Amino acid sequence: MADEPATEILDATYRALCEHGYANLTLQDIAAEADTSTASIHYHYDSKNQLFAVFLDDLYERFTDRVDSPDGDTPREQLDTLLQVLLSTEADPSLRAFRTAMLELKAQAPYDPALQERLTDFDEFLFDQLREILAAGVTAGEFDDHIEPARDAECLTTTITGAHTRHVAINQSSDRLYTTMTRYIERHLLADEQPEVAQ
Amino acid sequence: MADEPATEILDATYRALCEHGYANLTLQDIAAEADTSTASIHYHYDSKNQLFAVFLDDLYERFTDRVDSPDGDTPREQLDTLLQVLLSTEADPSLRAFRTAMLELKAQAPYDPALQERLTDFDEFLFDQLREILAAGVTAGEFDDHIEPARDAECLTTTITGAHTRHVAINQSSDRLYTTMTRYIERHLLADEQPEVAQ
Numbered sequence: 406m407a408d409e410p411a412t413e414i415l416d417a418t419y420r421a422l423c424e425h426g427y428a429n430l431t432l433q434d435i436a437a438e439a440d441t442s443t444a445s446i447h448y449h450y451d452s453k454n455q456l457f458a459v460f461l462d463d464l465y466e467r468f469t470d471r472v473d474s475p476d477g478d479t480p481r482e483q484l485d486t487l488l489q490v491l492l493s494t495e496a497d498p499s500l501r502a503f504r505t506a507m508l509e510l511k512a513q514a515p516y517d518p519a520l521q522e523r524l525t526d527f528d529e530f531l532f533d534q535l536r537e538i539l540a541a542g543v544t545a546g547e548f549d550d551h552i553e554p555a556r557d558a559e560c561l562t563t564t565i566t567g568a569h570t571r572h573v574a575i576n577q578s579s580d581r582l583y584t585t586m587t588r589y590i591e592r593h594l595l596a597d598e599q600p601e602v603a604q
Numbered sequence: 605m606a607d608e609p610a611t612e613i614l615d616a617t618y619r620a621l622c623e624h625g626y627a628n629l630t631l632q633d634i635a636a637e638a639d640t641s642t643a644s645i646h647y648h649y650d651s652k653n654q655l656f657a658v659f660l661d662d663l664y665e666r667f668t669d670r671v672d673s674p675d676g677d678t679p680r681e682q683l684d685t686l687l688q689v690l691l692s693t694e695a696d697p698s699l700r701a702f703r704t705a706m707l708e709l710k711a712q713a714p715y716d717p718a719l720q721e722r723l724t725d726f727d728e729f730l731f732d733q734l735r736e737i738l739a740a741g742v743t744a745g746e747f748d749d750h751i752e753p754a755r756d757a758e759c760l761t762t763t764i765t766g767a768h769t770r771h772v773a774i775n776q777s778s779d780r781l782y783t784t785m786t787r788y789i790e791r792h793l794l795a796d797e798q799p800e801v802a803q
Contacts, residue, residue, distance in 0.1 A: 426715075428627050505714050511773035512707040515700065516625075525774045551791075556784045563781055564759065567766025574710035575724045582762055585755045592750075593792050 411449045414439050418460045423502035427509040461523045469530050480542030481595065487534065488586055491565050492579040494572050501572055508573045532562045546600045549593070557594070610648045613638050617659045622701035626708040660722045668729050679741030680794065686733065687785055690764050691778040693771050700771055707772045731761045745799045756793070
């Protein structure tokens with residue numbers, strides 16, 4: 406028994422989503438994962454839609470916690486940490502299941518403006534993180550000053566999104582992509598002369 | 605009345621998929637689009653699954669026709685044509701609807717090995733095209749010889765995939781991305797000295 410049943414229901418929603426996918430997900434599935442009844446879920450959440458809205462808020466919090474302030478003493482190290490976190494395909498066996506559910510949600514977005522808005526929040530948070538890291542690196546002289554942070558952050562955001570799609574659709578590992586992007590950063594983003602702190 | 609009813613059913617499947625999405629698509633929807641009966645569809649195709657397998661074969665043919673041998677006198681021009689074709693978000697109002705249906709299929713792939721195999725064919729065809737163009741450009745001296753065609757083609761394939769996902773999920777235009785990638789090619793892929801034919 407969890408101390409906070411409402412939170413336990415959100416955790417169960419995550420597990421049920423990974424197991425059943427979004428299209429077929431029912432309150433019964435979530436209740437079974439939470440080892441409770443649908444009546445108990447209704448005590449905390451008015452409807453499946455309301456539960457799912459709260460679930461997406463919770464997911465957004467977890468995502469921003471994971472992506473916010475990545476480890477690293479310099480922008481380059483922070484960028485590397487972020488790419489490691491986001492391009493991992495191996496760490497967690499349930500990762501592909503989760504990304505599959507997220508991809509279902511993305512395909513539903515054109516029919517659901519509230520969902521599209523939430524997904525836009527995820528996308529913008531990642532984009533902003535990348536843009537800020539690139540801008541900080543340019544300011545510190547670690548990244549080349551030909552970089553336009555917004556433009557390059559959009560490109561990185563798109564590539565990361567594509568890696569997640571390919572992980573789901575064709576079970577493509579991102580290991581080589583991570584190596585390629587690391588080399589790309591070394592070759593094209595780093596300034597020719599590094600500030601002392603970076604080395 | 606089409607001369608080839610089986611082909612007309614495939615065209616109707618495309619339109620019905622864009623209109624209804626994959627999850628909710630029924631033979632009735634396809635029959636309505638084809639202005640025919642489900643009995644007539646069954647005359648040509650044993651089941652919805654068989655129709656859909658043939659439909660995906662047909663879609664693969666159309667995709668490879670569109671992506672094969674892009675216009676251009678040099679590898680750089682061919683790469684530019686390919687990016688223009690694949691990063692367009694404006695040209696056809698039904699494009700987002702089609703990409704939405706494709707994204708639904710991608711999210712279904714983990715549950716359907718035959719579908720994942722077909723999607724892998726699409727991905728590999730694009731990857732091979734990009735790899736061949738990059739390799740031809742290196743051989744011709746138009747692209748810088750530090751390029752590793754397979755590695756860079758994977759990165760481009762992933763970014764293009766991500767652009768399609770973001771077009772669906774957050775209605776993101778790829779216009780700026782196309783400009784960014786064009787600049788990237790100019791700045792980082794082109795050899796410092798261009799062969800005469802390219803200029």
